[in-house]
Amino acid sequence: MPYTNDDFAEYAAGAWPRLVRAAHLLTGDFHEAEDLVQTTLVKVCARWRRIPREEVEFYVRRALVNNNLSRVRKRRVIHLLTPLLPERVHGRHAGHAEHVEERAALAQALAALTARQRAVVVLRYWEDLSEQETAAVLNCSVGTVKTHARRALESLRAHPVLAHRLPESEAGSKAVPGTGAGTGARS
Structure with missing residues (x-):
């Protein structure tokens, strides 16, 4: 059964927060991250019906990384970085x-x-x-x-x-500070 536009809208809405967080780490700027995800999803939408269901996540990740690498190659500009991930700005603990x-x-x-x-x-x-x-x-x-x-x-x-x-060697430990990666938790 082929994908529909409703399938894409549902996927995009569900994947948006995760993709923006990953893109923020790739770009270093929250607004650039949102632009990168939006550009990526527009390109994915154009090919949505041809992407095999089992390859959607792979395809979207690859498109996100490739779009970022293209962005870096085209601009070669130093970006100001936001010091915080956006969802943590207001939290006090x-x-x-x-x-x-x-x-x-x-x-x-x-x-x-x-x-x-x-x-x-x-x-x-x-x-x-x-x-x-x-x-x-x-x-x-x-x-x-x-x-x-x-x-x-x-x-x-x-x-x-x-x-x-950071761990002394990559083997056996996948923790990177501040990301929650390797623990199953996302910050």
Whole structure:
């Protein structure tokens, strides 16, 4: 049974928050993230009826990452980063100042990564994809994913605020500070 426009509207509405969070980590800017997701969903909508049902998530992730890489290649402009993920701006809790500082440090550290390294970090540690799945989304080899992940983690470990939060090696631990990744919880 082929997809309908109603199927796409339902998918887009349900996936929007998750896609915006992933795009925010890719772009470093909430408004750019919303634009990236909107552009991606417009392109996906045009091909919606031809996407096999079992490949929708893969297709959308790949389109999101590819659209971001195209955006980076076209603009080559330094973007100002929002220091907080939008859904956490208004929350007050014990340790809020430390949490805000950690989020700002994470955003700053992610901004220092290359677009491909950032894509690998977001897909591996935020979206919780395996190395093979990440390689498929990025259309590269598993070795390339491992190299980008290793270099990205080295760069993140060099950041003074994040150094104590990252594992010494990628094997066995997938926690990236402030994301909730690897735990099944999303911030």
